[in-house]
Amino acid sequence: MPTLQETAARRSTVARSALRPRRIRKRASWWQPVAAFAVFVGLWYAVAAYYDQTVELPYLVPYPHLVLQAIVHDTRPDGVPTGFNAELWAALGRTTVVSLVGLAAAIVLGVLWATVMAQAKGLEKALYPYAVVLQCVPILALVPLIGALFGYASLSRVIVTVMIALFPMVSNTLFGLQSVDRAQRELFELQGAGRLTRLRKLQIPAALPSIFVGLRTSAGLSVIGAIVGDQFFQRGDPGLGVLIQVTASRLMGPELYATIIIASLYGIAVFLAFGLIGRLAVGRWFDFS
């Protein structure tokens, strides 16, 4: 997760792009991606036909239209009602809630943690190792403990999400708060500005671009966290993670693929949405690209 370096690279790119004439934006072309998608679907059909006809395990690689059917209709092609489609959207809703609640908690905790560390080198030395440790602890090892402490339902799912999504918030916020250069700090110091004023009017605004870089990464991770948390803690209403396990164990090929596709699309949507939010918030003065 090289988000620090990513941010640093972005910053230096910004510095350089001031000198270079901006590259003329290429005209958006639509047909190459469409052609690639057509090739992909074609290959998928070929592989599906192979698994259907030759291997005779059709649920391992179901035909694309069956997957699409599972996503949009509550019935099978032969008209048998499945109830799966409604279940899929409900699961997406639950996973969305868990990931967003977890992300919100990760933002608050991460920004606070980083702000505390930015107050003194000693605090940073004392607390940063734990942010790294947090990232190194295998979550799987903590599952029984978290379950015993917080139950095997939503709360534990949220906790796993926070643990997975927290680190980029901490590291990027800290990096951002410390990115203020000496002259700017002294400008405030010369006017007798206190620590809080400096934090509010200098460090936090200066940190926003890297906070948003961290936020985008954390948002993506929060989706992973919510799905993984779901698979660890299966009590209560199922989210996408439970649905993946259930459909896989019951050999429900199209439904399994449908769930995976929806989970991926949700992950992509979250990543794009938070990228956009960052752009809207600071793109006016900061060049992300």
Next chain:
Amino acid sequence: MSTLTTAEPAVRSTLLDFRDVDLVFPDGTAALGGVDLTVDRGEFVSIVGPSGCGKSTLLRIASGLESASGGAADVSASRIGYVFQDATLLPWRSVQGNVELLAELHRAGKADRAAKAAAAIGLVGLTGFEKHLPKQLSGGMKMRVSLARSLTLDPELFLFDEPFGALDEITRERLNDELLRLFAEQRFAGLFVTHSVSEAVYLSTKVVVMSGRPGSIVARFDVPFPLPRDPDIRFTPEFAALVGDVSHALREGHR
């Protein structure tokens, strides 16, 4: 012992008085060794000296960012403007917002702030650019914003640390003329660090030359040309002669 005091505006006309000021950094670097320097009301003093001789350090002591480790550094200006080498604008604030910053840090009211900023922006000729962001400005314009920001303090003593060092020759000359005009109108005392001897002579009423580290003042020149200064003065033999003398002293001090 350091004795940096920021007293009430005194009737006394000396705003900055350094006597035998030393500075040794904690790592043992002796940056200044016995600096004697005064800046009076109505004076504009330029400092030239080899790189690393402690010019910035001297300004930092004058502003209170650093304290002297020996001698007496008295500053009796109540409001000090400090213009850094970089414009150090906050990129998320507009020109207006940047110029208002210092008054804001002093908790001035909104209307007061806006009035001060408008006046300062007018003084540096940036009226009409209030809503621009720093990234939309040229280097010279950014420096003007930085000047305007300090002007809102209505400083008695103005410290400049190579403010125009990064600008091209034409922009630099134009800003020199603006600075002279501001000096004439605002009546602050100036202490100006530069690498350009002709800039120093053109702007100042007095030029001092520093030796290599540990820095001390090895030569002083009064600049006899009247204010306001005609830009063409730079092409007169008298100007060239004085620039020659200062450059010579600079080379001597370098040895």
